[in-house]
Amino acid sequence: MNYLSVGLLAGLLLAIATTTGGFVGFLLGLVLGGLGLAIGAVIDGRVDLGSLAGGRRRG
Numbered sequence: 923m924n925y926l927s928v929g930l931l932a933g934l935l936l937a938i939a940t941t942t943g944g945f946v947g948f949l950l951g952l953v954l955g956g957l958g959l960a961i962g963a964v965i966d967g968r969v970d971l972g973s974l975a976g977g978r979r980r981g
Contacts, residue, residue, distance in 0.1 A: 925966040926959065933958015 936958065937951035963969040 924962075926962040926968060929962015929965065930955060930959040933961075 933955045934951065937947075937954035940950065940954070960969070964971055
């Protein structure tokens with residue numbers, strides 16, 4: 923299992939632990955699941971935050 927899957931799973935488990943249900947719980951689950959997926963993608967190397975943040979460019 924790569925970090926992307928682990929991040930998604932961790933975000934969804936955190937969402938389950940913090941929600942009580944209903945529509946707000948559904949939205950919170952989507953947000954936390956997406957956050958876990960994004961963190962996993964960064965750790966896995968699929969997303970480069972340096973290019974998004976406008977980091978220094980050499981050249």
